[in-house]
Amino acid sequence: MTADLDALHSALVERLDTPQEIRAAFAAHPRHRFIPDMVWPDATGLPLYRTADPDRWTRLVYGTDAVTSQANDGGGGPRNEPTSSSSAPQVMADMIAAAGVGEGTRVLEIGTGTGWNAAILSSLVGEKGAVTSIEIDPGVAAPARERLTGTGVTVRTAAEPPTGEVYDAVVATCAATRIPRAWLTAADDGAALVLPWSPHPAAHSTPIAALTVRGGRASGPFVREAAFMRDRTQRPGDLPFPGLGQPPAQAPGFPVGSGELIGSGTLTRLMLMLPGVRLGTGVRPFRGGHGRIVWTGAGPAWAYVWPDGTVTGGGDRDLGAELADAYRRLREAGLPALDAFTLEVDPERDFYRVSCAAVGRHWDHPVAP
Numbered sequence: 001m002t003a004d005l006d007a008l009h010s011a012l013v014e015r016l017d018t019p020q021e022i023r024a025a026f027a028a029h030p031r032h033r034f035i036p037d038m039v040w041p042d043a044t045g046l047p048l049y050r051t052a053d054p055d056r057w058t059r060l061v062y063g064t065d066a067v068t069s070q071a072n073d074g075g076g077g078p079r080n081e082p083t084s085s086s087s088a089p090q091v092m093a094d095m096i097a098a099a100g101v102g103e104g105t106r107v108l109e110i111g112t113g114t115g116w117n118a119a120i121l122s123s124l125v126g127e128k129g130a131v132t133s134i135e136i137d138p139g140v141a142a143p144a145r146e147r148l149t150g151t152g153v154t155v156r157t158a159a160e161p162p163t164g165e166v167y168d169a170v171v172a173t174c175a176a177t178r179i180p181r182a183w184l185t186a187a188d189d190g191a192a193l194v195l196p197w198s199p200h201p202a203a204h205s206t207p208i209a210a211l212t213v214r215g216g217r218a219s220g221p222f223v224r225e226a227a228f229m230r231d232r233t234q235r236p237g238d239l240p241f242p243g244l245g246q247p248p249a250q251a252p253g254f255p256v257g258s259g260e261l262i263g264s265g266t267l268t269r270l271m272l273m274l275p276g277v278r279l280g281t282g283v284r285p286f287r288g289g290h291g292r293i294v295w296t297g298a299g300p301a302w303a304y305v306w307p308d309g310t311v312t313g314g315g316d317r318d319l320g321a322e323l324a325d326a327y328r329r330l331r332e333a334g335l336p337a338l339d340a341f342t343l344e345v346d347p348e349r350d351f352y353r354v355s356c357a358a359v360g361r362h363w364d365h366p367v368a369p
Contacts, residue, residue, distance in 0.1 A: 005032045008062040018093035025123035034116035034147050035061050040068040040080045064088060069114055074139050082229055084140045086114045087173060091226055098210035098223050099169040099194045104128040108186050111173035112155055115144035122151040134158045136232055161186040175206035175228040178367045181347050187213035196228035197343060199365045200278050201236035205268045209343045218345040222338045225268055242297025243304065248312035251320040255327060257309040258294045266330055272341050272354045273326040275365040296323055333358045
């Protein structure tokens with residue numbers, strides 16, 4: 001039985017937790033009209049063709065997650081590394097709301113992808129506004145441009161925003177560690193710059209920052225968790241898993257086990273409190289089986305927090321102690337939410353500053369020029 005795609009789209013729109021005007025813009029552009037017939041649902045293996053399994057394709061399109069529309073820059077590889085996608089609908093709605101997009105807004109979107117986000121933006125800005133979207137990959141830009149026919153969106157195949165043009169809102173759909181100066185100069189004074197920001201180029205978590213640009217600088221709060229693909233000019237390359245093949249040393253125990261630490265939902269906030277440190281989770285052999293650990297890495301230094309709260313590590317820094325200190329400070333401050341953290345960007349400095357008044361501290365994250 002063929003699924004009623006329009007009904008599924010209506011249900012998706014109703015699930016969105018967002019203002020009515022944004023919900024109406026989503027309603028005007030059914031997602032299935034923007035998702036290609038070939039998608040990449042799995043980390044390994046072959047792509048999924050709509051004609052081969054229409055039911056699974058439909059479940060992916062009308063689920064709550066992102067849909068990968070390109071892997072490995074259009075090539076092959078042992079893993080299907082996502083390189084273009086349709087973002088998760090709720091994440092899209094939250095970023096659009098954070099950017100303050102409305103009638104008459106001049107919007108620059110960085111990363112066209114499937115074109116769905118740009119179409120929604122076009123409905124919000126109306127005839128008095130304008131949407132320009134840039135896409136670095138010609139093979140992604142061309143079909144998106146076709147899908148956006150009639151919306152008024154201008155799609156440009158480019159790596160950077162057009163020189164000399166300014167916008168009321170800049171929305172990036174790819175994560176950056178170093179925020180390109182061109183993104184800042186594209187924003188008019190007082191404009192919003194909403195982007196996924198990653199304090200480390202290899203971090204999995206890329207929380208969304210909603211910045212206001214003034215005088216070439218930008219600042220604002222983090223507004224939600226997210227995990228976006230990198231800007232293609234800032235990919236970190238393959239980095240080794242911290243500690244592999246290194247002799248471990250026992251370190252003082254962590255206040256909680258790795259399972260409780262992961263379940264606390266604090267890893268992104270801890271990442272923001274540990275400049276220059278990679279932080280993630282993984283599975284390692286543990287007591288005859290396997291257990292999830294929290295790992296950290298910075299240069300030759302590394303540390304693992306195990307399920308029972310023990311810590312092992314090595315290198316030139318005690319990363320286990322640094323992580324434990326950050327966790328204690330966060331707990332003592334009453335576990336302030338992510339939006340209690342702010343990001344300050346000054347392109348003349350070699351660091352970005354993250355602050356949290358509730359913790360009473362700031363942290364300077366080094367940024368390569």
